[in-house]
Amino acid sequence: MIIGAFITVTLVLIALLALVWTPLDPGAIDIAHKLLSPSAVHWFGTDQLGRDVLSMLMAGTHNSLGVACVAVLIGAGCGVPLGLWAAARGGWPEEIIMRGNDLLFAFPSLLLAILITAVWGPGALTAIIAIGIFNVPVFARVTRGGALGLWQRDFTMAARIAGKGRFAISVEHVLPNLSSILLVQATIQLSLGVLAEAGLSYVGLGAQPPEPSWGRMLNEAQTLTALSPTLALFPGLVIVFAVLGLNLLGDGLRDRFDRKLRSG
Numbered sequence: 001m002i003i004g005a006f007i008t009v010t011l012v013l014i015a016l017l018a019l020v021w022t023p024l025d026p027g028a029i030d031i032a033h034k035l036l037s038p039s040a041v042h043w044f045g046t047d048q049l050g051r052d053v054l055s056m057l058m059a060g061t062h063n064s065l066g067v068a069c070v071a072v073l074i075g076a077g078c079g080v081p082l083g084l085w086a087a088a089r090g091g092w093p094e095e096i097i098m099r100g101n102d103l104l105f106a107f108p109s110l111l112l113a114i115l116i117t118a119v120w121g122p123g124a125l126t127a128i129i130a131i132g133i134f135n136v137p138v139f140a141r142v143t144r145g146g147a148l149g150l151w152q153r154d155f156t157m158a159a160r161i162a163g164k165g166r167f168a169i170s171v172e173h174v175l176p177n178l179s180s181i182l183l184v185q186a187t188i189q190l191s192l193g194v195l196a197e198a199g200l201s202y203v204g205l206g207a208q209p210p211e212p213s214w215g216r217m218l219n220e221a222q223t224l225t226a227l228s229p230t231l232a233l234f235p236g237l238v239i240v241f242a243v244l245g246l247n248l249l250g251d252g253l254r255d256r257f258d259r260k261l262r263s264g
Contacts, residue, residue, distance in 0.1 A: 001252020075135020083143025
């Protein structure tokens with residue numbers, strides 16, 4: 001967990017720093033200095049247009065993390081209420097919600113992005129909506145599964161006997177007891193969101209030029225690996241470390257919460 005938290009915090013700090021400062025302008029084109037190897041001036045070298053790779057990676061950090069964070073917020077903001085309602089009501093409302101989730105699961109984020117692009121065009125917003133919609137059934141299923149067990153607990157039954165309605169019980173008693181599960185799931189979905197954003201940008205459906213993006217950097221580097229292999233190496237490593245750090249953080253949080261639940 002410590003390693004995952006360290007990697008995650010480092011990425012967040014880099015993303016915040018990139019909002020106000022990068023070593024060089026990530027969009028500045030300098031053809032005279034294209035495809036340079038790493039040096040004291042350009043720590044990670046330059047790309048085919050002479051842009052500083054380190055500056056582009058830093059700027060791409062807040063784009064990738066920003067898309068993933070907003071997409072997770074959309075998924076949780078829609079999926080958690082749906083899961084709570086399905087568990088509280090049961091019957092045909094639950095059946096409709098869960099079958100709707102099954103329908104959304106049939107459309108991966110890439111296919112959703114293609115459909116959305118046909119309407120609104122490619123861009124970061126397309127990636128956010130596609131990944132966010134894909135996250136909705138995930139949070140709905142996790143919330144419903146946890147809530148169903150809590151509705152059989154003594155404290156919820158006592159609240160029902162006291163005259164509280166299903167909505168009040170869901171908000172005041174069920175949701176707080178699901179916070180640890182949802183936090184772990186959000187961390188895992190963040191890692192998947194970073195990977196999905198990179199994949200969408202790789203195929204041209206994510207952030208558009210001149211906004212830097214890790215996925216697009218990989219796409220642009222694939223034909224230049226013989227001339228400058230570091231062009232693909234550095235963004236690939238950043239994606240790996242970002243996904244690894246978030247997954248390690250999620251696993252650590254899950255283990256910690258599980259120990260607390262078992263000891264409780």
